[in-house]
Amino acid sequence: THPLYGVLPRPCRALVLLNPQSGAGRALEDFQAVVQPMLADADITPTIFVTERAHHAQEKVRDEELSQWDVLVVMSGDGLLHEVLNGLMERPDWEEALQTPLCILPGGSGNALAASINYYAGNDHVAKKKLLTNCTFILCKGLHAPMDLVSLSTASGKRFFSFLGFGWGFIADVDIDSEKYRRLGNARFTLGTLQCLVRLRVYQGRLSYLPAANEPGTPMDSKASSHQAKAAAGTEALSGHGALPADTLLVPLGQPVPPHWVVVPEEEFVCVYAIYQSHLGTNLLMAPTARLHDGCIHLFYVGAGISRVALLKIFLAMGRGTHMDLNCPHLHCVPVRAFRLEPRGSAGIMTVDGEALACEPVQGQIHSNMCHVVTG
Ligand code: ADP
Ligand code: MG
Incomplete structure (x- = not known):
């Protein structure tokens, strides 16, 4: 080892x-x-x-x-x-x-x-x-x-490993729309944010997650996780050397999420962003408590109905990581181990680590300590 x-x-x-x-x-x-x-x-x-x-x-x-x-x-x-x-x-x-x-x-x-x-x-x-x-x-x-890395799987069968974050809605649009301003450096995101604010839209879909507090192995879900661990072990035994790590917290996208998951009641969003590092960009401290290997996905979502001014305030506060102190009723943040997003329709874009992805149902889970990075 x-x-x-x-x-x-x-x-x-x-x-x-x-x-x-x-x-x-x-x-x-x-x-x-x-x-x-x-x-x-x-x-x-x-x-x-x-x-x-x-x-x-x-x-x-x-x-x-x-x-x-x-x-x-x-x-x-x-x-x-x-x-x-x-x-x-x-x-x-x-x-x-x-x-x-x-x-x-x-x-x-x-x-x-x-x-x-x-x-x-x-x-x-x-x-x-x-x-x-x-x-x-x-x-x-x-x-x-x-x-930590997050393993992401899509309905069309793609699988990615991600170290930074997964996004849909407002932030994903800013990320991809602003690529044409790449020469501006980090300022591309400020310009992109203002442009996307002007034509603010709502994205429909269903978001579910496994809260971090609900540890696998706790009495509530020990049955489910031991069952899934066995299924996962079986996969590995079949494929032998080189088999990718099994997503033991997830069930296939065609099936409903396990009963101990939370399904978010809102189905209209301005933005969903699952981040696993502290920063979304050089000037955006989105998850101040996140660390390289905290075993945690910091799931943010903003429900529809938020005003442009309130959304702008959130982004301004994010410069110092104080956006949660605004107590905005539309902004939610939950520590999770896994999540699923099922957008209604395929319009729009998703991002993985800032790279574009076609819009489709996606789910992901954390894998602790999977790789090694040079750090202070
Ligand atoms: P930035 O932060 O400026 O977006 P990235 O590292 O994210 O920089 O790179 C952006 C994209 O450029 C990546 O998708 C990568 O695949 C692509 N890429 C890598 N090398 C080249 C190249 N020589 N010319 C054009 N694109 C490239
Ligand atoms: Mg990039």
């Missing part, structure tokens, strides 16, 4: 996956100017792999001989780390592959994990070059810790 916590060896061999198009398009320059001199002092040797297209990094890590690297560094936004993670999960030896520590250096316009790690480390809130410097310093120190 592998230890949960560790420190990178010296000398340290780092594969750096860098998207030259991310953010304002300066990732390569910033890497050479800011990151490389610091790594040299820390005895970390980078080998740079510049991506040429979407999915390039995913294919690279899927086929890579990983024993030659001590750490996989992503210099881009959250989207490229999402690719890398899912590329690792496509390997027959994914379990071993996930032991390679991952590191994020903010080079994109959406750098939520980098901002979260900077926050967990107790650093002041910073952005841009200062955030990059802080994250590079964290890499130079080389401590790593486990991180």
Whole structure:
């Protein structure tokens, strides 16, 4: 078995996956100017792999001989780390592959994990070059810790692993609509938020969840979970080596959610966002209590009927993480282990770690301590 916590060896061999198009398009320059001199002092040797297209990094890590690297560094936004993670999960030896520590250096316009790690480390809130410097310093120190992942499955049979969040409605629309403003860097989200506020709309669907308080193994659901654990064990025995981790908290999307789940009474939403890190963006502290491995999905939803002004106030307060103090009756936040969202109709967009996904029924559950990330 592998230890949960560790420190990178010296000398340290780092594969750096860098998207030259991310953010304002300066990732390569910033890497050479800011990151490389610091790594040299820390005895970390980078080998740079510049991506040429979407999915390039995913294919690279899927086929890579990983024993030659001590750490996989992503210099881009959250989207490229999402690719890398899912590329690792496509390997027959994914379990071993996930032991390679991952590191994020903010080079994109959406750098939520980098901002979260900077926050967990107790650093002041910073952005841009200062955030990059802080994250590079964290890499130079080389401590790593486990991180939870969320396994997401869709009605059409897709499966993703996600480290940041899943969204539908308002925030997902801002995320994807604002991609055309990527060159503005993080400011793309401010502009996108204002635009989406103007044409605020309502999204219909059903949201259900397994509350975190309702631990598997408690008398109330021990029967269900032992039954599901057996079913899961059976799957693994059948598929043998390489079988993906079973979602023991979920039942198939065609079936009703288990009786100990909560079904949200509202069926009209402005936004649903399941986040598992503290930050939604560099300036958005959405889940101040979230940590890398708290075993928890922080499920936020905003019911229909909220005014534009109230929604804007929430986003402004999120800059400091004080949005729950507003006591807005439309804004809800629940810690959960699993959730299901069944949108009515397929109009609109969903996002996973900031990447677009066609709108369809989705469910997901947390998997504790699945991978390792460099952290303060
Ligand atoms: P940003 O934060 O700016 O959105 P991301 O890291 O999220 O940056 O990357 C955005 C998208 O760019 C990802 O979907 C990724 O697959 C894609 N991508 C990676 N390399 C390239 C490239 N060379 N050209 C265009 N797109 C790329
Ligand atoms: Mg992105």
